[in-house]
Amino acid sequence: MNALPPGEPKFRRRPDERPAEILAAALDVFSEHGFQATRMEEVARRAGVSKGAVYLYFPTKSELFQAVVQDAIVPNVETLKALVSQAPSFETAIRIGLPGLAERLLEDGRVTGVIKLIIAESRSHPELAELWHGTVIEPALSMMTGLIERAQGRGEVRAGDARYFAFGLMGPMLLTAIWRETFQPVGAQPIEPGLLAEQHLDTVLKGMRP
Amino acid sequence: MNALPPGEPKFRRRPDERPAEILAAALDVFSEHGFQATRMEEVARRAGVSKGAVYLYFPTKSELFQAVVQDAIVPNVETLKALVSQAPSFETAIRIGLPGLAERLLEDGRVTGVIKLIIAESRSHPELAELWHGTVIEPALSMMTGLIERAQGRGEVRAGDARYFAFGLMGPMLLTAIWRETFQPVGAQPIEPGLLAEQHLDTVLKGMRP
Amino acid sequence: MNALPPGEPKFRRRPDERPAEILAAALDVFSEHGFQATRMEEVARRAGVSKGAVYLYFPTKSELFQAVVQDAIVPNVETLKALVSQAPSFETAIRIGLPGLAERLLEDGRVTGVIKLIIAESRSHPELAELWHGTVIEPALSMMTGLIERAQGRGEVRAGDARYFAFGLMGPMLLTAIWRETFQPVGAQPIEPGLLAEQHLDTVLKGMRP
Amino acid sequence: MNALPPGEPKFRRRPDERPAEILAAALDVFSEHGFQATRMEEVARRAGVSKGAVYLYFPTKSELFQAVVQDAIVPNVETLKALVSQAPSFETAIRIGLPGLAERLLEDGRVTGVIKLIIAESRSHPELAELWHGTVIEPALSMMTGLIERAQGRGEVRAGDARYFAFGLMGPMLLTAIWRETFQPVGAQPIEPGLLAEQHLDTVLKGMRP
DNA sequence: AATGAATGAGATTTCATTCAT
DNA sequence: TATGAATGAAATCTCATTCAT
Numbered sequence: 001m002n003a004l005p006p007g008e009p010k011f012r013r014r015p016d017e018r019p020a021e022i023l024a025a026a027l028d029v030f031s032e033h034g035f036q037a038t039r040m041e042e043v044a045r046r047a048g049v050s051k052g053a054v055y056l057y058f059p060t061k062s063e064l065f066q067a068v069v070q071d072a073i074v075p076n077v078e079t080l081k082a083l084v085s086q087a088p089s090f091e092t093a094i095r096i097g098l099p100g101l102a103e104r105l106l107e108d109g110r111v112t113g114v115i116k117l118i119i120a121e122s123r124s125h126p127e128l129a130e131l132w133h134g135t136v137i138e139p140a141l142s143m144m145t146g147l148i149e150r151a152q153g154r155g156e157v158r159a160g161d162a163r164y165f166a167f168g169l170m171g172p173m174l175l176t177a178i179w180r181e182t183f184q185p186v187g188a189q190p191i192e193p194g195l196l197a198e199q200h201l202d203t204v205l206k207g208m209r210p
Numbered sequence: 211m212n213a214l215p216p217g218e219p220k221f222r223r224r225p226d227e228r229p230a231e232i233l234a235a236a237l238d239v240f241s242e243h244g245f246q247a248t249r250m251e252e253v254a255r256r257a258g259v260s261k262g263a264v265y266l267y268f269p270t271k272s273e274l275f276q277a278v279v280q281d282a283i284v285p286n287v288e289t290l291k292a293l294v295s296q297a298p299s300f301e302t303a304i305r306i307g308l309p310g311l312a313e314r315l316l317e318d319g320r321v322t323g324v325i326k327l328i329i330a331e332s333r334s335h336p337e338l339a340e341l342w343h344g345t346v347i348e349p350a351l352s353m354m355t356g357l358i359e360r361a362q363g364r365g366e367v368r369a370g371d372a373r374y375f376a377f378g379l380m381g382p383m384l385l386t387a388i389w390r391e392t393f394q395p396v397g398a399q400p401i402e403p404g405l406l407a408e409q410h411l412d413t414v415l416k417g418m419r420p
Numbered sequence: 421m422n423a424l425p426p427g428e429p430k431f432r433r434r435p436d437e438r439p440a441e442i443l444a445a446a447l448d449v450f451s452e453h454g455f456q457a458t459r460m461e462e463v464a465r466r467a468g469v470s471k472g473a474v475y476l477y478f479p480t481k482s483e484l485f486q487a488v489v490q491d492a493i494v495p496n497v498e499t500l501k502a503l504v505s506q507a508p509s510f511e512t513a514i515r516i517g518l519p520g521l522a523e524r525l526l527e528d529g530r531v532t533g534v535i536k537l538i539i540a541e542s543r544s545h546p547e548l549a550e551l552w553h554g555t556v557i558e559p560a561l562s563m564m565t566g567l568i569e570r571a572q573g574r575g576e577v578r579a580g581d582a583r584y585f586a587f588g589l590m591g592p593m594l595l596t597a598i599w600r601e602t603f604q605p606v607g608a609q610p611i612e613p614g615l616l617a618e619q620h621l622d623t624v625l626k627g628m629r630p
Numbered sequence: 631m632n633a634l635p636p637g638e639p640k641f642r643r644r645p646d647e648r649p650a651e652i653l654a655a656a657l658d659v660f661s662e663h664g665f666q667a668t669r670m671e672e673v674a675r676r677a678g679v680s681k682g683a684v685y686l687y688f689p690t691k692s693e694l695f696q697a698v699v700q701d702a703i704v705p706n707v708e709t710l711k712a713l714v715s716q717a718p719s720f721e722t723a724i725r726i727g728l729p730g731l732a733e734r735l736l737e738d739g740r741v742t743g744v745i746k747l748i749i750a751e752s753r754s755h756p757e758l759a760e761l762w763h764g765t766v767i768e769p770a771l772s773m774m775t776g777l778i779e780r781a782q783g784r785g786e787v788r789a790g791d792a793r794y795f796a797f798g799l800m801g802p803m804l805l806t807a808i809w810r811e812t813f814q815p816v817g818a819q820p821i822e823p824g825l826l827a828e829q830h831l832d833t834v835l836k837g838m839r840p
Numbered sequence: 841a842a843t844g845a846a847t848g849a850g851a852t853t854t855c856a857t858t859c860a861t
Numbered sequence: 862t863a864t865g866a867a868t869g870a871a872a873t874c875t876c877a878t879t880c881a882t
Contacts, residue, residue, distance in 0.1 A: 012881075018845090032333045036246035040873065050847045055874065120330030122392040123242050130396040137393065160409050164382075167401065168410040171381030172374075174388065179377075182332040183347065186340040191377065199370050200378040207417030250856060260864045262858085271856065452753050456666035460877060470843045472879085481877065540750030542812040543662045550816040557813065580829050584802075587809075587821065588830040591801030592794075598804065599797075602752040603767065606760040611797065619790050620798040627837030642860075648866085670852065680868045685853070847879075858868075 019057045022047045027068045031113030031181075035065055035121050062125075069128050072114040076105075076136050083143075090151035091205055094169065099197040102173050106193040112177040119178075141166055158210040165208060172200050229267045232257045237278050241323030245275055245331050272335075279338050282324040283345050286315075290350055300361035301415055304379065309407040312383050316403040322387040329388075351376055368420040375418060382410050439477045442467045447488045451533030451601075455485055455541050482545075489548050492534040496525075496556050500563075510571035511625055514589065519617040522593050526613040532597040539598075561586055578630040585628060592620050649687045652677045657698045661743030661811075665695055665751050692755075699758050702744040703765050706735075710770055720781035721835055724799065729827040732803050736823040742807040749808075771796055788840040795838060802830050 025047035029038045040061055044051045058064035083097050105111045122129040144166040151157040157165070176191050184190055235257035239248045250271055254261045268274035293307050315321045332339040354376040361367040367375070386401050394400055445467035449458045460481055464471045478484035503517050525531045542549040564586040571577040577585070596611050604610055655677035659668045670691055674681045688694035713727050735741045752759040774796040781787040787795070806821050814820050 012846090034244055034246065034330060034334070036244060037334055039871090051873090052848065052875080053846055056845070059874095061873070116329060119326060119388055119392050120244060122395065124244065124247060126396050129392050133393050133396055133398055137398075160413075161405070163399075164401075164406045164409045165413070167382050167385055167406060168413055171383070171385040171410075172377050173381070175377055175381040175384050178329055178384065178388075182329050182339050183343050185332065186336050186343055188343055188347075189373075191374075195371070196374045196377060199374045200381075203370075203375070203378055203417035204413055205417070207413035207415070249854090261856090262864050263862080265857070266862070454664055454666060454750060454754070456664065457754060459875090471877090472843050473841080475878070476841070536749060539746060539808055539812050540664060542815065544664070544667055546816050549812050553813050553816055553818055557818070580833075581825070583819075584821075584826045584829045585833070587802050587805055587826060588833055591803070591805040591830075592797050593801070594805050594808065595797055595801040598749055598808075602749050602759050603763050605752065606756050606763055608763055608767075609793075611794075615791070616794045616797060619794045620801075623790075623795070623798055623837035624833055625837070627833035627835070642867090669850090681852090682854085682869065683867055686866070689853095691852070843880105843882080845879105845881090847877105849875105849877095851875075852873085854870105854872075856868105856870095858866105859864105860866090861864080 018047075018049065018053065022049070022054055022057055022064070023068055023071050026064050027072065027110055027113060030065060030068055031109075031117050034117070035061075035124065040064075065121075065125065066128065069114060069118065069131065072110060073132065073135050076111070077139075079105075080136065080140055080143075090147045090156060093147055094205065095201055098169070098173075098201060099194050102176070102197040103194040106173065106176050106180065109180075112181050115174070115177045116181045144169070155210060157208045160208075165204075169201070169204055172196060228257075228259065228263070232259065232264055232267055232274070233278055233281050236274055237282065237320055237323060240275060240278055241319075241327055244327070245271075245334065250274075275331075275335065276338065276341075279324060279328065279341065282320060283342060286321075286346050287349075290346065290353070293353075300357045300366060303357055304415065305411055308379070308383075308411060309404050312386070312407040313404040316383065316386050316390065319390075322391050325384070325387045326391045354379070365420060367418045370418075375414075379411070379414055382406055438467075438469065438473070442469065442474055442477055442484075443488055443491050446484055447492065447530055447533060450485060450488055451529075451537055454537070455481075455544065460484075485541075485545065486548065489534060489538065489551065492530060493552060493555050496531075497559075500556065500560055503563075510567045510576060513567055514625065515621055518589070518593075518621060519614050522596070522617040523614040526593065526596050526600065529600075532601050535594070535597045536601045564589070575630060577628045580628075585624075589621070589624055592616060648677075648679065648683065652679070652684055652687055652694070653698055653701050656694050657702065657740055657743060660695060660698055661739075661747050664747070665691075665754065670694075695751075695755065696758065699744060699748065699761065702740060703762060706741070706766050707769075709735075710766065710773075713773075720777045720786060723777055724835065725831055728799070728803075728831060729824050732806070732827040733824040736803065736806045736810065739810075742811050745804070745807045746811045774799070785840060787838045790838075795834075799831070799834055802826060 022043065026038075026043045028046060029043050032038075038061070040054055041051050043064070044054045047054070054064065058067060079101070083093075083101070118128050118132050141163065145162040148157060148162040148165050152159065152162065173193070176193050176196060179188065179191050232253065236248075236253045238256060239253050242248075248271070250264055251261050253274070254264050257264070264274070268277060289311070293303075293311070328338055328342050351373065355372040358367060358372040358375050362369065362372065383403070386403050386406060389398065389401050442463065446458075446463045448466060449463050452458075458481070460474055461471050463484070464474050467474070474484070478487060499521070503513075503521070538548055538552050561583065565582040568577055568582040568585050572579065572582065593613070596613050596616060599608065599611050652673065656668075656673045658676060659673050662668075668691070670684055671681050673694070674684045677684070684694065688697060709731070713723075713731070748758050748762050771793065775792040778787055778792040778795050782789065782792065803823070806823050806826060809818065809821050
């Protein structure tokens, strides 16, 4: 006689986990479609909530987008700080730090996804490029040029523009990220970030010797 | 024999140029806003024609977009073929070909714009990534790995994955393109493609020696 | 005999007052924004309760709105009945009753607010106009035309349409209400309801003499 | 064999008449429902165009609303100027001008509709009340108080606040407008603006004599 | 009884595309 | 061929109402 419908409840209250769930879903969708082509409804669907629920936590699509990138930056900055804090000799730092970092970051679709997003949306959302540049790129670049210049001072590295040496070291890492996002999905042969990083470092570090 | 009737404007709009004008305008706008955020009306305005006129030449926005990328690929393929046809010794090829190529291509906003577009829209328009990969990337990569492998056979280059060597050479060029499109507009210090290319080649070619 | 346990707050929220608090808050908000633009959340906030609590007392926004107007009508009807019950001579009735009534009602933002609301929402909520007309306007008008007609019968007032005389007497009172709600907020010089009423009655009563 | 469908064209180009048609439809709908409750789709439907067409001429709902009120003010200002320009003796001016004005304006649903709108929306669109006050109300009031004060100077009108005399004259005209919009639709007995105006003027002008 | 997170229908606004001129 | 007014599907965002807690 008890006619209570046994079905699941229409929704559950999960105020603490919701924002993170929505951010994760949003990163997925944004990085698949870009900012404009992303529909809020799809973000909601993938987060398992209603359209309205997204707006409870993020007042506009634009602010959701910024939160996604912010959220992706924070752990990178931590990683970077940890790396800097050690700061041993130049070759050691690079040789130990980079391949692991490359492997860890570039095999994580969330990282490559955000990188692609920032490239794609830098014109319409320059504040993102600015944030990423100021928070991740510029500090990392400074750290590297610093290491390189000190190594040049000690005679461990030959003369040359320290910033261009840094770009030479990092370029293939960026290429890997883009390759993964852009060409692998259409059938290009995958790159193994760790292997590429190692061979490239061997090559470049050797080439940088006096 | 010059039959231009006097009193007529010296230059009249030649209908044959319309498609090219529209493509040029479209490249500008697509590369500023991305595919979705580009409005056909703005393309028309920049091309100096009416909205309707665009549709006389390109039946949909999507086909206009593909035509833009196609159009940007053709001259690159020509450049590439010319480069390949010479095919001298490894070091000479690279050292002579790359810096000039880098300078010519990476300082042309249309090229870096298309590169960015392809990265940005690869998910929603995979056929573009496929086209670009098949027509530009893969041939260029094959040519380079071929050169490298032959050089390895001759003992001019040490052992190692030829494809990763190629990525190591090309990575900073891509980084330059993205730097220009993404970070320079928000105040990052510019890269000089020719200088970076030269220093990088010196370094990598030296590092690749046995 | 005072059994209030010490340490308890002196005033506790008595549940009986909830509906009145909500009605008061709702009148405020409705009269500021109109029916459609009023958000239930704001009513709740101003009443100091949660959104859900409003729905415990008023099942829909529409019924809350009707209750607000109902609630504003009741005391007016009482006032009116009291006035009618005295029903002395025409001039005395008008001269004694009106200025005080005008002052009392028209300086009360709740009254002018409801008047404005009824005007504003009469098309979408005709039942309100009907209620107000049947409960306040029509009885008041009947009372006045009755007084006037009897005064005409006694030769105290000249011939003329009694209803138009009544409108002539009441018009400026309505104007005062609207002036207060509509033009004073944008800087118009205020009207003093009592003074205007008095001067107007002097004028009209004199003009109504035979 | 000619299979051209004989049906009417999907739409017609009428660029010159469109804005006026849309304004007329919008006045209707706004004055029936108020600003918030008006749906752009209904405005479009009544104007016989598509939703999008409305946006070709008025960029937002709010600007459409303001245009509606603007549009309703212009002819009133003209009427007012004409009236002022004559400026004969006080009694003549009032007695000749007002009943005709009352009849003409207050039997025009567009005028009473706009009056109601301004009252209803004065809180959410104070700029409308300001515009109406500055353009219509304040000039008209100044003109009337000027006439009255000059008449007082000549001893034709007894002492008293000229502004309150003006309100006493105009109040019933406003009441008529509101009566028509608010109570007639729910069955109240209509007011004949011309008759009420005439009887009211007889009464008040007599009451204003020294 | 009370809360406020969650829902989802519905509103405004945009813009690719069409078509009368 | 060329124009640009007009269309209408689709997107963002709001908010009355519900319901798990």
